[in-house]
Amino acid sequence: MGELSDVLSVIETAAAECADRDVEDEAFLAAMLFVRKNIEKGPMLSSAMLKALRVENQSIRRSEALRITRMIRTRAGL
Structure with a gap:
């Protein structure tokens, strides 16, 4: 679980x-590579996160990144 918690920490910090x-x-x-390879729906979620990070509006960017982070955490079983 150590690696998964480290990955989620990096993603949560990035989203925030x-x-x-x-x-x-x-x-x-x-x-993101870890998510893509090891989490159910990982390719879709990592693509969505990268897309969210390219949203021009800062508030929407953060909101979308946090939403996708919650989805990643859910798919990871946490």
């Missing part, structure tokens, strides 16, 4: 901070 800074760093991209 995506309105203020570019969060697509190496750790975030590695977390």
Whole structure:
């Protein structure tokens, strides 16, 4: 569970901070790869997250990223 909790922590931090800074760093991209490979509906969820991070409006970007983060957590069984 350690790796999963680390991945979720990276994703949650990115979602919370995506309105203020570019969060697509190496750790975030590695977390998205983990989601894609190891979580049910992972390819769809990681694509949705990357799309959300490209929304121009900061409030909507954060809202969508947080919504997708909750979906990832649910699919991960937490």
